[in-house]
Amino acid sequence: MSVGRAEVIRLYRSSLRAAQQFETYNFRKYFYRRTRDRFHAASRLTDAVAIEGALSEAQAELGVMQRQGVLNRMFAHNRTVLEADPQYASGTRRFAE
Numbered sequence: 001m002s003v004g005r006a007e008v009i010r011l012y013r014s015s016l017r018a019a020q021q022f023e024t025y026n027f028r029k030y031f032y033r034r035t036r037d038r039f040h041a042a043s044r045l046t047d048a049v050a051i052e053g054a055l056s057e058a059q060a061e062l063g064v065m066q067r068q069g070v071l072n073r074m075f076a077h078n079r080t081v082l083e084a085d086p087q088y089a090s091g092t093r094r095f096a097e
Contacts, residue, residue, distance in 0.1 A: 003055055011055070012039050015062050021069035023076040031065055 012035070019031035038061075042054040 003051055008039075008055065011058055011062065015039075015058065015065065018062055018065040018069055021066075022072045024072055025079075027068075027072060035061075035065075 015035040016032060019028060019035055022028040022031060038054075038058065042051070042058070045051050045054060
């Protein structure tokens with residue numbers, strides 16, 4: 001079975017969207033970073049079997065992230081100082097300012 005580029009991009013974007021659904025800043029940034037790093041590492045794969053394995057693993061992780069994101073929103077806590085300021089949370093404002 002051949003993996004199409006569109007399918008991989010769709011899975012990547014879905015994973016990034018699922019990562020952004022976390023209410024907790026640390027979880028959100030962790031899963032976003034983890035998704036980005038894993039897909040960049042998988043982009044160097046050349047073996048078809050390894051590519052299929054990475055794709056199936058990413059699909060399984062997407063399901064886990066979506067379920068955990070729902071739980072994280074259900075049991076949300078008070079926001080931290082970083083989360084209270086939207087500029088810090090989005091990354092447009094840095095600490096050194």
